Structures are given as C-alpha cells and as structure tokens.
Amino acid sequence: MAKVSDTVRRCTHVSCCTAWYVLAEIATPGFLDYFIVGEHFNRFVVSGWEGDLYGNAHDRPRGTIWLFWLQSALPWSLILPVLIWKKRTQKHDIEKGHTGLFSFLIFWLLSPLLLFTLSGNILPAYVLPGVPAIGVLIAMLVTQKDFKWLWGASALIPVMLMIALLVLNMGKADSRSDRIIFEKTLPELPVFYVGKRPFSGQFYSRGQAKLLQDADILPSLSQYHLIGHPEQVTALIVQNSLSCTVDLESQSGRSLYTCSNTHGE
Template identity: 25%
Template sequence: MLPDEGRYATVAWEMLATGDWLTPTLNGLPFFHKPPLFYWISGAAMALTGHTALAARAGSLVGAILGAFALYLFTVRWCGPVRARRALLVLLAQPLFFLGAQFANLDTLVAGCITATILCLAHTVLCFESQQDYSKTLLLSYLLAALGVLAKGLIGFVLPAMVILLWLVLRRRWRSLWMLISLPGLLLFLMVAAPWFVVMQQRFDGFLHYFFIVQHFQRFAAGGFNNVEPFWFYPAALAVCSLPCLLWIKKLPASSYWRSADQVLTDVRLLMGLTVICIVLFFSLPQSKLIGYIMPAVPALSWLMADLSLELMGSERARRWWRISVLCSAFMALVVVGALTVNQKYSARSLGLALQQVRQNEPVYMLKEYVYDLPFYAQLKRPVKVADEWQKARQSHRDNWRTELLDAAAFNPVLAQATLLPVDAVRASLCQDSVAWLVGRSDAEKDFPFLAQAEQVAVSHGQVLWRISAQKTEALECKVAGSH
C-alpha cells in the first residue's frame, strides 16, 4: 500500500539485493529518514523465506509479537493469568493493532520495542521493591531500549524513560529510580545502539546532523510537513479505533478504580494509565500527525479496557456484551484488511510484475513520479532513472518522494546526477540505450510526446508501463552517427 509499505519494503529489498546491510538506500541513494532495524528484519526474512509481501512485513510482525507477549508475560507475573489472557485477547482484536501488525512500516516495530521496554523496566522495579532478583531484567530493559532506538530513533528510549520516571515520581519510589541507573546497562545500550550511527557518520559526513537535528528535532518542532492535524486528533482517533471495547472504560475516572486493595494491581493500573497519557500527549504536540505514531499507546489502553471489563463481570448480560464487543472489534479489523486486499488501487503490483521481464542491461525510467513499490515487485537490482522538474522540487518543503530523493542525493551526488534527470534530458538518455522501460501517468505524453510511438506493456490505476527502442529514431529524434 503506497506510499509507506512500498517505501520501506523497497529499502529492505535493496539491502538484500545489493548485499550492503549497513546503508539503507532508496533507489540506490542513502536513505536516512529512519534507522535500519526494520530493514534488517524484513530483508533477512526475504533472504530466508523468499521474496514475498509477508516477508517484507516481517519487521511489523516481530514488533507486534514482541509487544503482545511482553504485555501478556508482565500481566501473568503481576496480575494473574485471567487478566493476562483477557488483555492479550482485547489487544489482538483491536483494529489498529491488527492492521499495524501486518502493515510494512516502522510504527508497530517501535511500538513493540517501547511497550516491551516500559514493561521490562516496570517488572525490574516491582522485583526490586519485593526484594527479588532483578539484575537480568534490568539489562534486558537497556537492550530493548537500544533496539527501540534502532527501530525509529530517540523515542525508543525517551518515551519509556518518560513513562517510568513519572510512574516512580507519582509513587515516590526514589530508591527504585536510582536502582534503574546501571553502568553495565548503559554500556550494553551503547554497544547495541551506537555502532550503526558511528559507521554512518564515518561513511557520510553530515549524517548525524541530518538524522538527529533535521529528522528528529526539526520535524517535531516544525509545522511545515504533511498531515497537519489539530491537538485533539490522537485522542479522537484512538477512541474511534478502540470501539466498541472502549465502552468498558466508563468507570475509569472513578477514584475507587485507582485504589485497589491489591497494591501491585494499583501500581500496574497507574503504569498503564500513564503510558497512554504520556504517549498521546507527546505525539499530540507536533502539528504533523500520522495515525501509526499512536501505536505504542494501544497495548496499555487494551490492558485498561480488559481490566475494567473484569470489574463489571457480575452478570451474564455483561459477559455476553464483552464477547460481542471483542468480536465486533475483530470483525472490523478483518473487514478493513479484506477491503484493502480486494481493492489494490494503492499499489503498483501489476506493473511491477509486468516489469519483471526487463533484462539486466535495460534501464527503467519513472516519469514525474517515483513509484515506491515498483522496484520491490519487479525485483530490480539497480536504480531507476527518475525524470522530474528537480529545480522546482528543491523549492518545496512538503515531505514527499521528491524531498526524500533530493535529501538522499546529498549523500551520493554522483549517483544522483546519473539517476535524477531533468525532464528535457530523458530523450537524449533514451537514445543511449537499445531498449528502455518507462513508467508514468496515462497523461505523460503531454511532457514526453515520443511515448505515443512506444509500446504499452501494462496499464494499472492510471499508470502505464511502456517499452521503447532507440531504433525508433523518428519518435526519439536520436542523432544517428554520420547523419547531417
């Protein structure tokens, strides 16, 4: 599903195709919007199981499994198997979690890492406070935080630290706070998270500034990016996506809920509530918002919905309504997945499959649009040539495929010069090739008149795949050697 799935699946594919497992690339150009963990997982899955869409989504599946079972194991240990099973069932039935687990982008992977880190830190604290051994789980917490950084950057440890810090402050557990500061843990964190960043900075001057300053702080603070939404967007979206199970939390504001006779249960309820609040508030501050960003709040909210449903299980009617609400959530998730499976207008899969017949020495051109998933489906092993009005594109501040390719071009200007072509340079470039393939919108003939004499190989959702031969000098107006 374009653009996200096509982008991230193609970057993972390029890692596998080139054998360079360190530098993420988009159309051969260094792509540093995000760290590499998703690409490593999905690329490895494609290497092991074959070039399939399921393998391309492996990073999201791993994140979902990590988050779901972290929630289950933590709840079994501190709240009992009944709450654990119910929390897991409610989580798996949530449309947002169900869809995110099979959607090839980084949100579910980092959500799984953040959830597991928070719960592992909380488990460590509760073990310390009950005088049980906690040394191994403390190190595991630092490891999970490092994986979160490799999944999507600084939020991998910033959000868990924020939640746990506030949880301990509200509980006034100062000794527990100092216990979490671990020199071995910090060394483990740096050993896992830091090497990739160090190597990329050594390879590409300016990488750290671009990754942290531009892609983290400027994007968080600026309002000029895409998907500008109001402050209340995430609370509303999370509420809508959690129906009808959300109806169980009507007693959430009651003070009695937060003062259970079981102190551990009270502590866990506070942890889950703070997790939802901190994550929603954190991502509500920037003007630019995408629904997937809120994924780390879904496991904690699912736990609260499951826990509150147990508080109301006094009648057969309530038990029946609980089953219906969970089934309705699962049904809605399945309906959305089914609809997207049937309607593939957001994918260039058919064009990509048709393009698999391209030979290794035959170039591929994309005309005034970079189709993210085309290299993945066509299994292209070298960059395509993208034709566009690049001078105009440099003046735009919108976050799109043009901006991504231009940002990447700064890290490899030599390759960028060969692959990012001005519109008026396409004809001359085609004349150098015996056979070439071109992809563009159906109205591309306005800017490229020679397409009228090219062979149409496939058409899909307004996009066309052409095959053209340089021997058609009448169409391309190529200069033939010896002619005047």
C-alpha cells in the same frame, strides 16, 4: 566493583552506538542530518517535511494522531473511556496490590499520542506503541457484570477483521500500492518514476526504480520503463518526443509505460 563493571558496560555501549552512527554516515553521507535533525526535529516542526529518504512526506493537520488512535483501536477506543467513567469511583479497588499501575498504563497509552500531537508528518502506525496498554486497562476494568454489554463488541472485532482482510485480498490494497505494476515490468529494463516515487515503488522494485531527475539521460537508453500519473508522463513524452506505449493502468492512479529509442546505444 559492581559499580565499576556497570560503568564499563555503559561506556562500551555508548562507544558501540557512536561507532555505528559514524559508520552509517560514512556509508551514506547525510544520514546524521536526515536521522537526527530530520526525524527528531523537522518531522515535528516542518509540516509535509520532504526529507524522508525511505518514504513520502505525510502532511496532516496537527492533532490527527488522535483520530488515528480512535480508528486503529476501535471499538476499544470507544469502550475504554466508558469503562473508566463507570469505574471512576473504584480506582483503589482496581489497583489493589498494584498501586500506581492504572496511572502508569494511562501514561503509557497517552505518551505516543501526546508526542505526535504537534507533528504534521505522521502515519497511523505511530499509535501502536501505546495500544498494548489498552488491553491491560480493559483487563483491569472489566468485571463479569460488564460482559452483558461488552460481549457484543468482543464478538464483532473478529468479524470486522475478517471482512477487512477479504476486502484487502480482493484488490483494495492495490489502490495505494504499485506492487501490481512491478509484476508487469521487464527486470532487464531501467525503471524511472516521473513526478514522485512512492515508498511502494522503492520497496517492490528493491530500490531499482529511480526518480527521473533529468530527461536528458533517456536518449542514451534503447529501452526503459516510465511510471507515473498519465498526465505527467504524457507531458514528458510530448516534450521529449519519446516513443512509449501504455502497458498497465493501476488502481493507484499511476500507469506503466515501455519506451523505445531506436537511436539509443
């Protein structure tokens, strides 16, 4: 009876998942191609894949995920190999009462790195699923004797994090984001990106900022905003004889323009 019940639950789960995918495809045509083919295949085999609906392509050399792990897990990414080497002859004592745990944690740690080694379209956050394993491994390997050389790194981490937060709060984060631009836009005006729309532009505009596909729509608007790198926006302005003023030059390299069309409706 229990086996029948488990089978019913599994079938119900599969049916619900299938129905969700069908509804997602109906609501947003192209979702299945984007999510199943794009995210699970093209992201790995097509470097700089341009099919991402919710962000930008991130064209990286193959194997960059290991560099991301080294940076994201500092200083433990440097300390862990040293600990493993120092305790290489004590594996059975370390695993006493938990046979196989050490190997499990190593595979846990390495699995996202191995998975994304062949992918050129990655972000630093992709290492995060394996990071908890580092903490457990450190806890297994560290003994009281190790504190003589380990306490320095342990004390340094909070200081480094505080410095990083201070730097970000002083405006460094704005060098990669368009958040500050949307603090200056007028909510009643249409907003268009020239050249490329970054994910921050989509996020901070709540999806209202669009990528300008056809400049022919601009004469029908009385007033609107343009966002983009100055050379690209300037070329568009000259080519279409637009009347625009620069409102903001952000650290991201993109500028905000307000344009008026006296002949618009």
